[in-house]
Amino acid sequence: MINLIRLKDKQKESAETRAGRVGFAKKQTAGELRVHKDMSELNLPKTCKITFPNGKDDLMHFEISIRPDERYYRGGNFRFSFKISPVYPYEPPKVKCKTKVYHPNIDLEGNVCLNILREDWKPVLNINTIVYGLSHLFTGPNHEDPLNHDASDVLRDDPKLFQANVREAMAGGHVGKTYFARCM
Structure with missing residues (x-):
């Protein structure tokens, strides 16, 4: 009987050692499981592209690039970073615009005004849903x-001036005292 207990203890110890060497995957959070599902069902518009700066193993942090093909922002390239909480989907992802843009719903720090966020x-x-909303x-x-009240006022009062300001900003220029890097 004592030999049987020792044998079981050795087997358990051996299994733990192998597990440490092989590096069994950590248990996924509910948020990670949901993001995995969302990614497998992702249907990006043709104007959008996804990248994983930390590699495809880190689905909780990724970037979306949007290249509008119509209206004011046509030809621009706008990058958004996504940070997903472990409690996703019970709270929305944190989304920031990494491209400085002259836009009524995106401030100069990259905060995005989108009701679903x-x-x-x-x-x-x-x-x-978020990607389509951003698009x-x-x-x-x-x-x-608005988040950018100046851009909002110009859009409301003078759409032609708004369009000229967007073009100037996207080409890499100043709108008022604010400089925008080229994003075309």
């Missing part, structure tokens, strides 16, 4: 819910 977030929404910001900027 704030008060209208629901766990049934997914990454695809829509470039085809239909909204002056009624």
Whole structure:
């Protein structure tokens, strides 16, 4: 009987040693599982591209590039970083615009005003929904819910001047006292 207990202890010890050497994968959080599902169902518009700066093993941090093909922002390239919380989808991803842009719904620090990233977030929404929402910001900027009040006022009062300011900013120039790097 004592030999049987010793044998079981040795087997257990051996299994633990192998597990340490082989490096069994850590248990995934609910957020990681959901992001994995969202990524497998991702259907990006043709104007969008996804990259993984930390490698494809880190699905909780990624970037989306949007290249609008119509309206004011046509020809620009705008990058957004996504940071997903372990409690996703119960809270929305943190999304920042990494490209400085003259836009009524994106401030100069990269904060994005998109209702589904704030008060209208629901766990049934997914990454695809957010990407389409971001893409829509470039085809239909909204002056009624601004983060950049100057851009919003110009869009509301003088759409032709707004378009000229967007072109100037995207080409790498100044709008007022603010410099924008080229993003075309």
